[in-house]
Structures are given as C-alpha cells and as structure tokens.
Amino acid sequence: xxxxxxxxLFGFGTVGGGLFHVLEKANTKNIxxxxxxxxxxxxxxxxxxxxFTYEPNDILEDTEIxxxxxxxxxxxxxxxxxxxxxxxGKSVVSGNKKMLAExxxxxxxxxxxxxxxxxxxxxxxxxxxxxxxLEEYYDNDLLKSVTGILNGSSNYILTKMFSEKxxxxxxLAEAQRLGFAESNPTLDVEGxxxxxxxxxxxxxxxxxxxxxxxxxxxxxxxISSDDINYAIEKGKKFKLVxxxxxxxxxxxxxxVLPKLVNQDExxxxxxxxxxxxxxxxxxxxxxFMFGKGAGAYPTGSAILSDITARxxxxxxxxxxxxxxxxxxxxxxxxxxxxxxxxxxxxxxxxEFEEISEKYSATNTNYIKGYIKLAxxxxxxxxxxxxNIFLATTGNYR
Numbered sequence: 001x002x003x004x005x006x007x008x009l010f011g012f013g014t015v016g017g018g019l020f021h022v023l024e025k026a027n028t029k030n031i032x033x034x035x036x037x038x039x040x041x042x043x044x045x046x047x048x049x050x051x052f053t054y055e056p057n058d059i060l061e062d063t064e065i066x067x068x069x070x071x072x073x074x075x076x077x078x079x080x081x082x083x084x085x086x087x088x089g090k091s092v093v094s095g096n097k098k099m100l101a102e103x104x105x106x107x108x109x110x111x112x113x114x115x116x117x118x119x120x121x122x123x124x125x126x127x128x129x130x131x132x133x134l135e136e137y138y139d140n141d142l143l144k145s146v147t148g149i150l151n152g153s154s155n156y157i158l159t160k161m162f163s164e165k166x167x168x169x170x171x172l173a174e175a176q177r178l179g180f181a182e183s184n185p186t187l188d189v190e191g192x193x194x195x196x197x198x199x200x201x202x203x204x205x206x207x208x209x210x211x212x213x214x215x216x217x218x219x220x221x222x223i224s225s226d227d228i229n230y231a232i233e234k235g236k237k238f239k240l241v242x243x244x245x246x247x248x249x250x251x252x253x254x255x256v257l258p259k260l261v262n263q264d265e266x267x268x269x270x271x272x273x274x275x276x277x278x279x280x281x282x283x284x285x286x287x288f289m290f291g292k293g294a295g296a297y298p299t300g301s302a303i304l305s306d307i308t309a310r311x312x313x314x315x316x317x318x319x320x321x322x323x324x325x326x327x328x329x330x331x332x333x334x335x336x337x338x339x340x341x342x343x344x345x346x347x348x349x350x351e352f353e354e355i356s357e358k359y360s361a362t363n364t365n366y367i368k369g370y371i372k373l374a375x376x377x378x379x380x381x382x383x384x385x386x387n388i389f390l391a392t393t394g395n396y397r
Contacts, residue, residue, distance in 0.1 A: 005311055008059030008090075009036045010081055011071035012052075015095055015122075018296025019071065019303045031307055035059050039072075060084055067310055068092045069303065075099040082107065082118065091116045091315075093306040095299060097123040098187075101196035105209040108318060117315035122302035124197040125150060125275045126293040129305065131316075133289070134204040134279075139319040142282040146205045146244045150197045150256075152273035152293040153181040153188035154220055154240040159271045161228055162237055168223055180273045180294070190219035190384060191240060191256040198242035198254055205244055205279075206252050207320025210329050216377045217256040222389045226364040227340055236260045238391055239267055245396070251330045253373060258391035260338060331374040336395035340366040341388045349382065351375050370397065 009016060016036070023031060035051050037059050059065055060081070068085040070078050075098040082099065085092045086107070094100065100107070100123055111118055121131045125148070134146075149155050153175055160171035172189070175181035187193045195217040203209050220240055231238050241259040246252045261268045266288040270276035275293030280286045292298040334353055341347060342364065355369035376383075383390070 003030065005031045005067050005307060006065050007031065007033045007067050007069050007307070008062060008065040009033050009069045009071065010056070010059065010078075011073075012036050012038050013071070013073070014296045015299045015303070016071045018300030019069070020300075022297060022300040022304050026304060028304075028308070030311060034065055035062065056081065060088055060090075066090060067307065069307065070094040070096060071303070072096070075102065079103050083110065086110045086114050086116045086118065089114060089116060091310055092118045093122075093303060093310070094118065094120045095122040095303060096120075097193070097196040097200060101199040101212050104200065104203060108203075108209075108321075111315070117310060117313075119306035119309060119314070119316065120200070121306050122299050124200050125277060125289075126152075126291065126295065127298035127302050128275055128277060128289050128291040128293065129302070130201065130277050130289060131204050132309075134201065135316055135319065138205065138279060138281070141320075141324050142284070143205055143279065144246050144282060145280045146201055146277065147267070147280070148201075148242055148277035149239055149267050149270050149275050150194040150242045150277075150293070151188050151191075151240060152275060153185060154191075154194075155270065155275070156180045156273045157189070158220065158223075158238055158240065161223070162232070163271070165225075165228075167225070168221065189221050191217035191242075192219075194240060194242045194256045198244065198256060201242075202244045202252075202254055203318070204316070204320065206246065206327055207318070207322075207324055208252070208327055208329060210254065214329070214377075215254055215256070216331075216373060216380055218258070218376075218380065218383050218390060219256075220258055221384070222387065223258070224340070224364075224389060226366075227389050227391075230338070230340070230366065231260060234260070236262055237268060239270070241267065241392075246327065247330065247333060250328055252327045253330055253333055255335075255373065255392075257335075257337075258389070260391055260393050262394075331372070331377055333373050334370040334397050335373055335376070336368065336370050336393040337376075337390050338366060338368050338393060339388060339390045340364060341386075343387060346386050346388055349379050349386075368393065 078096040078099040157171040357368035
C-alpha cells in the first residue's frame with residue numbers, strides 16, 4: 001500500500017477544478033496535488049496556485065510524483081502524456097474517453113510491461129462506477145448485455161423534445177446555455193461520445209477491444225416532430241443508447257443508435273442530463289445503475305475514487321481478457337429499425353430483408369423492418385448527410 005499519493009495534475013478546466021475542490025472537501029491527508037500543468041498562460045483563473053506549471057516535464061520527470069492525473073480535452077496530447085507517464089513508471093488516472101477508445105489495447109499492454117496502473121472509471125458515465133463494477137462484480141461469463149444512456153447532452157435534448165415539445169434546435173440551444181452541451185455538440189449528438197464510452201465498457205464487460213471505426217454510431221440531429229409523434233403514439237420514447245450484446249457463446253456485437261424505448265424499460269425514465277446503464281445476465285436478470293454522467297463535481301468525485309483506489313494499489317485485472325475464451329465481434333446480425341425519410345431515393349441505400357410496417361404521407365414517410373447491421377456500417381459515413389432519422393426497436397435476429 002502506498003503511504004501517500006503525490007499527484008501531478010494535467011488540466012485545470014471544469015473537471016480539474018472540480019477535482020481540486022472535491023479534494024478540499026474530502027480532507028484526504030494521504031493525497032496531495034504537487035504540481036498542476038496548464039496550457040494557457042493568459043486564461044483568467046479564479047485561483048492562482050504556486051504549483052502551476054506550463055512544462056509537462058515538470059510532472060513527467062519529477063520522481064516525487066507517483067500518480068499522474070490527466071484531465072485535458074486534447075485526446076492526442078492526452079495519449080502522449082499517459083504513454084510517457086507509464087513509460088516513466090508512473091501510474092495514471094484519466095478521464096479522456098476518446099483517447100482511451102482509440103488506444104486502450106496498446107495502453108493495457110503497456111501497463112503490463114511497466115508494472116503500472118491506468119484507471120479511468122470517470123471516462124464512462126461520470127459518477128456511475130460502471131467500470132469497476134464490471135471488473136469486480138460481473139467478472140464472469142454470465143453477462144448477456146450492457147445497455148445504456150451514456151451521454152447526458154443528447155438525453156437532455158430528447159427529454160425536452162418529448163416533455164415540452166421543443167424543436168431539436170431549441171432543445172440543443174437550451175442544453176448549450178445550461179452547459180450540458182458544448183458549443184460544438186457534434187461528439188455528443190452524433191453518438192461519438194457514447195461510442196467512445198461503449199468501446200471502453202466492452203473491454204470490461206466482454207473482454208474484447210474493438211476499434212471505434214468498426215462500430216456503428218448514429219445520433220439524433222435529424223430527429224423531427226414526426227418522429228416524436230410516432231413514438232408518443234406507440235407509448236414509447238426515443239433515447240440515444242449504446243449497447244453491447246452477447247449473441248451466443250462465441251459472438252457479440254455493439255452499436256450506438258437511437259432506440260424506441262418501452263415504458264417497462266429502466267432507461268425510459270432516465271431524463272435530462274442523467275445517465276443510466278442496464279446490465280443483464282444469465283442468472284441475475286437485469287440490474288440498473290443511474291446517476292449524473294458529467295459535471296465538475298460528479299466527475300471530480302469519480303476521479304477521486306480512482307485516486308483513492310491507487311492508495312490501496314488497485315489496478316484493473318482485465319479478467320474477461322485473461323480468463324475467458326475470447327468472443328468474436330460480428331456485424332452479421334439483423335436489427336429491426338424504424339426509418340423515417342422524405343426522399344424515396346434515400347431508401348435505395350437500405351437493403352431491408354423484411355418490412356413489417358410502412359407509412360406514406362405528404363410530408364413524411366417511414367418504414368419499419370429488419371436490416372443487416374453490416375449494411376448500416378457500410379453506409380454509416382453517409383447517414384448523417386441524409387434527410388432521414390433511424391432508430392432500433394430493440395429487436396434483433
């Protein structure tokens with residue numbers, strides 16, 4: 001057990017500042033921030049600390065520092081910091097899901113080689129301790145699926161569209177005004193943020209790393225009042241959902257899509273900026289975790305949890321990777337989807353195997369039927385450009 005954690009902190013924005021204040025409230029005597037590396041010399045800050053530095057090596061080469069906490073926005077810079085820290089024998093806590101999703105396979109091996117630890121519970125679902133629960137409680141091969149609302153910004157927008165009948169642009173503007181969505185919301189609303197988190201969750205739930213580019217993600221920017229009305233008529237809601245699904249004893253799949261959610265599903269009542277994750281298993285049915293997925297204090301608290309775990313020399317064991325026969329990632333399954341469109345030419349891109357419902361009117365049309373996931377992945381780069389909205393019904397075969 002370490003007697004004291006001496007931290008080198010990269011980044012002092014929303015989450016970094018949140019961690020600083022959480023540490024003050026926690027009054028943890030065995031944890032100390034020794035240096036904080038910041039980038040912008042001209043930024044106005046509410047506090048000015050003598051431990052601020054502008055040189056990364058002041059942390060990376062400091063032998064007194066035994067834990068690096070990386071909380072910056074730039075994923076490539078974060079990767080360089082995390083990799084060099086591990087190579088220098090320093091364990092790391094990170095919240096950068098994009099960096100982790102793109103480099104996690106390499107960083108897992110680097111931990112082994114350097115006998116260090118990389119913890120990142122705050123990277124997926126903020127204050128919800130989903131990763132450590134998957135590692136410790138669900139460390140068996142009984143897990144069937146992980147399904148979650150993994151992005152608070154998109155969930156806030158959908159909540160306002162359903163509860164207050166706001167248009168998409170109006171709900172997005174409100175989310176930005178309240179700080180739930182970035183000025184450039186692409187990562188959130190296109191499902192990319194959820195995708196990055198899902199990649200991380202798959203490593204701990206299934207034991208397999210899949211590159212983000214090989215996974216389907218489709219978001220909510222094209223959702224319309226027609227789609228909202230369709231869901232309401234069916235007694236359902238649309239939620240942007242990430243799913244890891246074990247198909248059988250040898251295969252699994254994963255994707256991020258809007259989903260038509262039934263009233264009896266746990267995530268139906270997850271509203272506003274909250275996240276919710278459902279874990280389903282062979283013998284324990286469904287279990288549900290709920291909480292704030294972002295924000296200075298919720299995420300800062302999750303970072304603190306990882307820091308205190310390192311105080312007791314905790315590290316992820318990646319049990320699913322170590323002890324179980326690896327599953328094969330497949331896109332050779334069929335999803336039942338709802339597809340709303342305006343231009344009949346767009347339909348030619350979709351190779352439906354079976355159509356169960358079809359509706360045409362002057363201003364809107366929709367089809368419900370089964371289509372291969374592989375087909376959707378082949379055209380995923382085109383989907384955001386089309387005047388369509390698609391969602392999964394939750395059924396697959």
